[in-house]
Structures are given as structure tokens and as C-alpha cells.
Amino acid sequence: MKILFKNIQELVQVRDTNVEKVSGKEMKELPSIKNAWLLVEDGKIEGYGKMDSLPQLSGHKETDLSGRIVLPTWCDSHTHLVYAGNREQEFADRINGLSYEEIANRGGGILNSAKTLQETTEEELYLQSAIRLKEVMGLGTGAIEIKSGYGLTKDAELKMLRVIKRLKEEFELPVKSTYLGAHALPKEFKDNKDAYMDLVINEILPEVEKNQLAEYIDIFCEKGYFTVEDTNRLLEAGAKAGLTPKIHVNQFNAIGGVQAGVEHSALSVDHLEILRPEDIAALQNTVTMPVALPGCSLFLSIPYTPARAIIDAGLPLALATDYNPGSSPSGNMNLVVSLACIKMHMTPEEAINAATLNGAYAMGLSKSHGSISIGKQANFMVTKEVPSYAYLPYSFGSNSIDQVFINGKKIA
Ligand SMILES: N=CN[C@@H](CCC(=O)O)C(=O)O
Numbered sequence: 001m002k003i004l005f006k007n008i009q010e011l012v013q014v015r016d017t018n019v020e021k022v023s024g025k026e027m028k029e030l031p032s033i034k035n036a037w038l039l040v041e042d043g044k045i046e047g048y049g050k051m052d053s054l055p056q057l058s059g060h061k062e063t064d065l066s067g068r069i070v071l072p073t074w075c076d077s078h079t080h081l082v083y084a085g086n087r088e089q090e091f092a093d094r095i096n097g098l099s100y101e102e103i104a105n106r107g108g109g110i111l112n113s114a115k116t117l118q119e120t121t122e123e124e125l126y127l128q129s130a131i132r133l134k135e136v137m138g139l140g141t142g143a144i145e146i147k148s149g150y151g152l153t154k155d156a157e158l159k160m161l162r163v164i165k166r167l168k169e170e171f172e173l174p175v176k177s178t179y180l181g182a183h184a185l186p187k188e189f190k191d192n193k194d195a196y197m198d199l200v201i202n203e204i205l206p207e208v209e210k211n212q213l214a215e216y217i218d219i220f221c222e223k224g225y226f227t228v229e230d231t232n233r234l235l236e237a238g239a240k241a242g243l244t245p246k247i248h249v250n251q252f253n254a255i256g257g258v259q260a261g262v263e264h265s266a267l268s269v270d271h272l273e274i275l276r277p278e279d280i281a282a283l284q285n286t287v288t289m290p291v292a293l294p295g296c297s298l299f300l301s302i303p304y305t306p307a308r309a310i311i312d313a314g315l316p317l318a319l320a321t322d323y324n325p326g327s328s329p330s331g332n333m334n335l336v337v338s339l340a341c342i343k344m345h346m347t348p349e350e351a352i353n354a355a356t357l358n359g360a361y362a363m364g365l366s367k368s369h370g371s372i373s374i375g376k377q378a379n380f381m382v383t384k385e386v387p388s389y390a391y392l393p394y395s396f397g398s399n400s401i402d403q404v405f406i407n408g409k410k411i412a
């Protein structure tokens with residue numbers, strides 16, 4: 001069945017399918033068509049153009065979108081959406097003066113979430129996660145990556161990854177899965193990190209590979225968590241198991257994680273709140289997408305990723321939510337796009353490019369998602385009556401998204 005959307009006030013992010021990411025100055029350009037039509041057939045984008053070029057059609061359904069803007073759905077390339085319970089008590093502790101690091105050192109933080117998750121059944125974990133996924137889809141997310149890393153035992157890591165697999169099977173949007181066994185060191189391994197790395201690499205990874213539970217591999221490369229040596233060791237083993245790296249680096253300290261990611265042809269290096277000129281230099285002419293997570297900077301009151309330095313150096317940049325219970329308990333990409341404009345000095349065009357096409361690239365999806373292009377999946381969102389696309393980040397905190405379509409089907 002063909003569906004025609006007509007009289008669209010502005011159709012945003014229209015591109016040839018062969019544009020897989022945008023970098024540097026290109027990020028300021030957001031190609032769009034005013035007073036447009038969009039034709040969808042069998043879940044894919046069949047055509048688009050200006051209303052005065054609308055072809056003769058028959059046997060199709062029509063929807064009038066006067067006054068509405070249409071954009072591709074958000075591509076959220078970094079989340080920890082599968083988790084059990086919440087950590088609002090630690091939130092209160094931080095308000096009362098404890099730092100994220102102090103909370104982690106007291107056994108809170110990631111280890112706190114891991115304890116709760118280990119005690120939660122697989123079914124319950126699925127149900128909690130499915131509620132979050134439905135919520136973010138309603139806010140315009142049409143492709144998502146989800147990590148393990150709150151299990152930290154063989155059973156619990158595999159439980160998380162099976163839940164991600166079930167979300168993949170039961171939801172229409174593409175879900176990419178990342179194995180993050182090396183997220184934090186469990187208490188039992190406090191004095192023996194190598195033994196934990198052995199578990200992550202020799203016990204859990206083979207199961208992940210055998211059961212095809214992940215596409216990507218991740219590690220928290222950070223002082224007090226895992227070193228560059230741990231990162232190299234894990235990523236080598238991951239490559240043998242067919243997993244591409246997407247790694248946590250430079251959140252609190254720059255210790256060489258960017259360089260390690262680039263050397264292993266990481267698809268993305270994420271966080272980058274603390275970035276040195278040599279880290280920016282290392283990213284030049286590579287396949288690695290830098291990913292900023294401004295929700296985490298807001299929530300933890302840490303620096304924002306220096307987007308201007310990255311983009312002005314000619315690099316691409318993607319934006320993602322980092323949705324997780326400890327450092328970014330929001331999966332709202334609209335808020336992320338607003339924060340990028342307000343706090344990271346990105347223009348609305350740069351922020352929308354970063355949250356759509358470049359986000360798709362950071363999940364290996366830019367051939368099928370992230371722009372309005374003929375042959376791509378018809379994943380798009382329709383705004384309420386708003387004056388322009390810049391109104392979306394400008395009106396931070398308001399929900400300007402009225403309808404969401406995944407594979408041409410209205411899901412919200
Ligand atoms: N930094 C490491 N992992 C998560 C936070 C985990 C947590 O605090 O639960 C992040 O990306 O911010």
C-alpha cells in the first residue's frame with residue numbers, strides 16, 4: 001500500500017542515500033524541501049519532492065500535513081536502556097554533596113545497578129526495559145543501540161543481552177546490541193582485575209559470539225575502571241569474535257582511550273568530555289565517529305564535550321542520550337538536541353545532523369536510516385504545528401513531536 005503525505009510545511013534532512021555521515025562545515029547544512037510531499041510504500045521511502053511536482057497517483061492513502069514539519073526519527077547510538085530499578089537515592093546523595101566518584105567508591109554507582117539487576121528476573125527486566133523503549137519511541141527515537149554492563153557476572157551479562165535480543169525481535173525499530181562486560185570491576189575482583197578480564201574475555205565473550213548476542217563490544221576506559229592495556233586486550237579478543245568496538249573514553253580523564261579506539265577501527269568513541277588536541281588529531285581521517293552525550297554532562301555537572309573544537313577541526317560528531325540509571329536517566333533525544341545547541345554551541349542544523357545521520361553511522365545504519373532518502377526505511381516524525389525546525393531545540397522541555405512512523409507505520 002502506498003501512503004502519500006502531502007502539504008508538508010518542510011521536509012528536513014533529504015539526501016542521496018550515499019551520504020553516510022557529515023563532517024566539519026557540512027554539518028551546518030541541513031537540506032530540506034518546503035511545501036513537500038513524501039511517498040511511502042512497503043515500509044520504505046519511495047519518493048519525495050515539492051508539491052508542484054507531485055506525480056499522478058491512484059489506489060493510495062493520503063494524509064495532509066499542512067503546518068507540520070517532517071524529519072527522520074532520532075538515531076540514539078549510545079544507551080544503557082536495559083537496567084533494573086533506579087538510583088534516585090544516589091541522585092539525592094549527589095545533591096547533598098557527594099561526587100559520582102565518591103558514590104562509586106562506596107559501592108554505589110554501576111555496582112549498585114548490577115546488584116539490583118542480578119536479583120531481577122529476565123522477564124521483569126524485559127518488562128521494565130520495554131516500557132522505556134516505548135517511551136523513547138514516542139519521543140521520536142527510531143533506531144537505538146543498547147549495552148549490557150549492569151550484569152558483571154556471566155549469568156547476568158547474558159541475561160541482559162538476551163533481553164536486548166528480545167527487544168530487537170519484538171519492536172519494529174532497529175536495535176543494535178553492545179557487549180559491555182568491562183563496565184566496572186565487581187567487588188570480588190577488587191584486587192584481581194586480570195581475573196575479571198579473563199572472565200569477560202574467556203568465559204562470557206564466547207557465549208556472546210556463539211549465541212549472536214551482540215554486534216559491538218565496549219569497555220569503560222577510565223582511571224579507576226579499565227586501562228588502555230585492558231582496552232587493547234579486550235578489543236583484540238572482540239575482533240576475533242567478530243565484534244566491532246564502540247567504547248567509553250575520556251569521560252573524566254584523557255588516558256589514551258581515543259587512540260586505542262582509533263587503532264582498533266572503533267565505529268565510535270563516546271563521551272569525550274575531556275578532550276586534548278592530540279585526541280582530536282587522532283580522530284582525523286579515520287572511520288571512528290566521536291559521540292557526545294550532553295545528558296550525562298547536565299546530570300553529573302561535568303564539562304560538555306567540546307563540540308566546536310571537534311567540528312571546527314573538520315570532524316563529524318554524533319549525539320546520543322547515554323540513557324542509564326546513574327549518569328543520564330533520560331532517553332529523550334529532543335532534550336539532547338536542545339542541550340547540544342544551548343550548552344555545546346552547535347547550530348540546530350549541526351545538532352539535527354548529529355542526532356540523525358551521524359547517529360545512524362555510529363550504529364552502522366546510515367545506509368538504511370538517518371535521512372529522508374529514496375529506498376531508506378520510512379522512519380520519520382511529524383511535528384506539532386511549529387514555525388520552523390529550529391523551534392524544536394529552542395523550545396527545550398516542550399514536546400514538539402506529534403506522530404512517529406517506523407517502517408511507514410504510525411506507532412505514536
Ligand atoms: N560511564 C560509564 N557508564 C555510564 C554510567 C553508568 C552508571 O553510572 O550507571 C555512562 O556512560 O555514563
Ligand SMILES: [Zn+2]
Nearest residue numbers: 078080248322
Ligand atoms: Zn554510557
